Amino acid sequence: MLKLRRAAAPYLLNLPSWAWLVLFFLVPLFAILSLSLQTGNSVEGFNLTWNFQVFPDVISEYSTQFWRSFLYGVLSTVIALVVMYPVAYWIAFRGGRYKSIYLLLILLPFFVSFVIRMLTWQFILSDEGFVLGTLKDIGLLPQSAHILSTPSAVIGGLAYDALPYMALPIYVALEKIEPAQLDAAADLYANPWQRLWRVIVPLSAPGIYAGVLLVFITNVGDFVAASILGGPGTTMIGNIIQTQYVENANYPVASALALLLMGTLLVGMFLYARAFGANKLEEYV
Numbered sequence: 001m002l003k004l005r006r007a008a009a010p011y012l013l014n015l016p017s018w019a020w021l022v023l024f025f026l027v028p029l030f031a032i033l034s035l036s037l038q039t040g041n042s043v044e045g046f047n048l049t050w051n052f053q054v055f056p057d058v059i060s061e062y063s064t065q066f067w068r069s070f071l072y073g074v075l076s077t078v079i080a081l082v083v084m085y086p087v088a089y090w091i092a093f094r095g096g097r098y099k100s101i102y103l104l105l106i107l108l109p110f111f112v113s114f115v116i117r118m119l120t121w122q123f124i125l126s127d128e129g130f131v132l133g134t135l136k137d138i139g140l141l142p143q144s145a146h147i148l149s150t151p152s153a154v155i156g157g158l159a160y161d162a163l164p165y166m167a168l169p170i171y172v173a174l175e176k177i178e179p180a181q182l183d184a185a186a187d188l189y190a191n192p193w194q195r196l197w198r199v200i201v202p203l204s205a206p207g208i209y210a211g212v213l214l215v216f217i218t219n220v221g222d223f224v225a226a227s228i229l230g231g232p233g234t235t236m237i238g239n240i241i242q243t244q245y246v247e248n249a250n251y252p253v254a255s256a257l258a259l260l261l262m263g264t265l266l267v268g269m270f271l272y273a274r275a276f277g278a279n280k281l282e283e284y285v
Contacts, residue, residue: 061092151230161219
């Protein structure tokens with residue numbers, strides 16, 4: 001009996017987490033899957049007809065929005081990585097006793113709602129705003145110049161929102177690097193650039209991957225930045241899902257699109273587990 005209790009103890013301890021996973025992930029997932037395979041309308045109702053054709057149909061119809069979302073996701077992720085890696089590096093190795101304050105300064109603007117921050121950027125980037133308007137008045141930009149409703153505005157908004165999600169995992173990875181490893185590289189005549197590319201970057205790779213995963217998956221499914229900062233030519237797949245759910249009440253199509261995006265998330269998580277080990281995920285995410 002004692003052996004049985006000891007054998008069952010790990011499973012009983014994991015029971016709450018498994019129950020949480022089933023209740024808030026698997027149940028909604030199967031509900032969305034069931035809804036995607038239904039046909040009908042919001043007036044007469046929907047019936048489960050196992051309509052698997054909806055998946056190739058939505059891919060064919062919204063392939064442009066899919067590719068645009070992935071493109072915007074990749075570009076905004078690269079921008080966030082290029083901007084925040086040096087910041088995380090400086091805080092980890094040069095921040096000293098003020099590291100917590102610097103991290104708080106990075107997070108502080110993000111205590112405000114994402115929508116409010118995007119509306120603020122809409123005001124800043126407007127054609128007659130204090131940035132573009134001033135540059136036009138002094139002749140540095142032509143009067144026809146504009147940023148809103150362009151891919152640059154949407155990508156910039158996505159990258160801006162992703163900054164802390166990229167910085168924090170990288171900072172955690174850099175913080176774990178032992179100074180003795182850098183001293184050993186210096187003793188082997190590695191110059192600062194060689195220590196960066198051959199020691200620091202490889203050792204911080206799990207944090208980089210975690211940040212890329214968080215930012216890319218979040219940005220691909222975003223719809224707020226494209227709605228506020230973009231226009232008809234910058235519609236992302238998140239905007240299509242929102243429109244199909246809220247405005248058109250076309251729940252099967254919206255569910256199919258959501259499942260395809262969710263599949264991207266699962267693939268990314270699988271690749272992370274294969275590349276770095278699933279046990280490291282909690283350390284950096």
